Amino acid sequence: MPLEQKLKYEAERDVKFANWVTRETGGENLRHCIQCGVCSATCPLSLYMDYTPRRLINLAREGFKKEVLSSLTIWLCASCYACRVECPKKIQVTDIMYLLKRRAIQEGVYPRHFPIPVLAKEFGRMIFLFGRVNETLLVIDLFLRTNWFRFLGMTRLGMNLMRTGRMSFIPEQIKRKRELRKILAALDAEEQKESAL
Amino acid sequence: MKYLYFPGCSLKGTGKAYEESLLAVFGALGVELQELEDWNCCGATAYMSVDETKSYALAGRILALAERERLDVVAPCSACYLVLNKTQKSLQEHPELHRKVTGALQAAGLDYKGTVKVRHPLDVLMNDVGLDAIKQKITSPMAGHKFAPYYGCQIVRPYATFDDQHNPVTMDQILQASGAECVEYPHKTRCCGGSLTGTVPEVGLRLAYILIKEAKQRGAEAIVTVCPLCQFNLDGYQDAIAKKYERVDLPILYFTQILGLALGLPAADLGFKRGIISAEAVLAGR
Structure with a gap:
């Protein structure tokens, strides 16, 4: 049995990371958390998470960056907002999950072969390409990139969708793609300006 | 309007x-x-x-x-x-x-x-069109039909714009105006798993299974929803649910399909043929 450190030491905290979380949209009142656990109790996914939402919030505000960013928890959040509605301190747990997901993608530390970050990125790529998302192509793309086997197991669903006319292999596209690209390019330029400061 | x-x-x-x-x-x-x-x-x-x-x-x-x-x-x-x-x-x-x-x-x-x-369409129907005006146009009431009204998460959370966050009722009222009965459905705002059903099926399937099983136990002949992703998850994965848990066979419909029937519109115009789980029992005699 490999020996593992079960306790976390204060010296292992990354205070800069904790401060960053509270500066992002949604993270502002992270430090108000009273660790009551209502978020974990209302979360329909908490029983699958490596850290329950309550624990994740605690780790994030103390600055345990590695644990938080490589956790499955942030990717298992389905954005149902049950925790946020119930939180007595009005902490925007769902938005904290989002900002941690973004950071995990940026730093490339999300769990490998876990299809959700791949889905998120492909989703974005498809919007840049067509302006709209074609669910059929998105799902095919996702499985080709992550799990061939599972894709083969989905033929029945595919056939059902085909039979009921809910599948389409031709992407719907917007007319003014240039307009959309201008918007996104303007934001890229803004970001470059910021990082140059 | x-x-x-x-x-x-x-x-x-x-x-x-x-x-x-x-x-x-x-x-x-x-x-x-x-x-x-x-x-x-x-x-x-x-x-x-x-x-x-x-x-x-x-x-x-x-x-x-x-x-x-x-x-x-x-x-x-x-x-x-x-x-x-x-x-x-x-x-x-x-x-x-x-x-x-x-x-x-x-x-x-x-x-x-x-x-x-x-x-939201529910908001428009309730607050602009009005229940009374809807009731006046009902020509083929859905009498004798029992449904589980399922709202899912994102229309009532995090913002309660036109309905209660914990116990929304607008869809219940529209289904009742259509002549149908709504079963008590405590899971009405529980998450269906969203995109997890496709990406991490071992997690998503269980959420969908719980929702369908509860609706069946409560005596609903279909779940009626307002969300395309909820409909897809609950309707599309019943094969996989049968393999992992048990056969459920419950039609998953949109509230507009039920209201449409009650307004006397032909089933062919309401997309009934697009359900993977057939809704024949709901359509019987229509």
Whole structure:
């Protein structure tokens, strides 16, 4: 049995990371958390998470960056907002999950072969390409990139969708793609300006 | 009564039955829907995990296009509905975000002032059309039918715009006005798993199974929903649920399909053939 450190030491905290979380949209009142656990109790996914939402919030505000960013928890959040509605301190747990997901993608530390970050990125790529998302192509793309086997197991669903006319292999596209690209390019330029400061 | 209609990607794809039944029902009630010209994807829940400002800018383009038309926007998909509402709220609350997003929109010749009202079809039916007007047009009431009203998450959470967050009732009232009975369904706002059903099925299937099993135990002959992703998850994965848990065989319908039947519209115009689980029992005698 490999020996593992079960306790976390204060010296292992990354205070800069904790401060960053509270500066992002949604993270502002992270430090108000009273660790009551209502978020974990209302979360329909908490029983699958490596850290329950309550624990994740605690780790994030103390600055345990590695644990938080490589956790499955942030990717298992389905954005149902049950925790946020119930939180007595009005902490925007769902938005904290989002900002941690973004950071995990940026730093490339999300769990490998876990299809959700791949889905998120492909989703974005498809919007840049067509302006709209074609669910059929998105799902095919996702499985080709992550799990061939599972894709083969989905033929029945595919056939059902085909039979009921809910599948389409031709992407719907917007007319003014240039307009959309201008918007996104303007934001890229803004970001470059910021990082140059 | 006239509104802008923002269908979103799902209503043109796997959720076609929602679009078909919504357009038919609104038409029958004399409500005009004008599809928003050249609309783009709202970014849904997925893109927010990649880029925050760009997500808001995607929704910002939709809102800017809508603002030109000076009409309320009807967004039937729960994800679209939430994203548009959330964008409006976030832009109001975060001046820096507002500056970036409106600046980027201006670079593309678009203007967004923040005057658009985003509405859900349930909101329009309840508050603009009115239950009494709906009841007057019911010609083939759904008497003897029992349904589980399932709202899912994103239309009542995090913002309670037109219904209660813990116990929403607008769909119950519309189904009852259609002559149907609603079973007590305590899971009415529980999460269906969203995109997890596809990406991490071992997790998503269980959520869908719990929702379907509870509705069956309560005596519902179908789950009636307002969200294309809920409908897809609950309808599309019943084969997989049968393999992992047990056979459930429960039709998953849109509230507009039930209301459409009660308004005397032909089932063929309401997208019933698009359900993977057949709704024959609901259609019996029609």
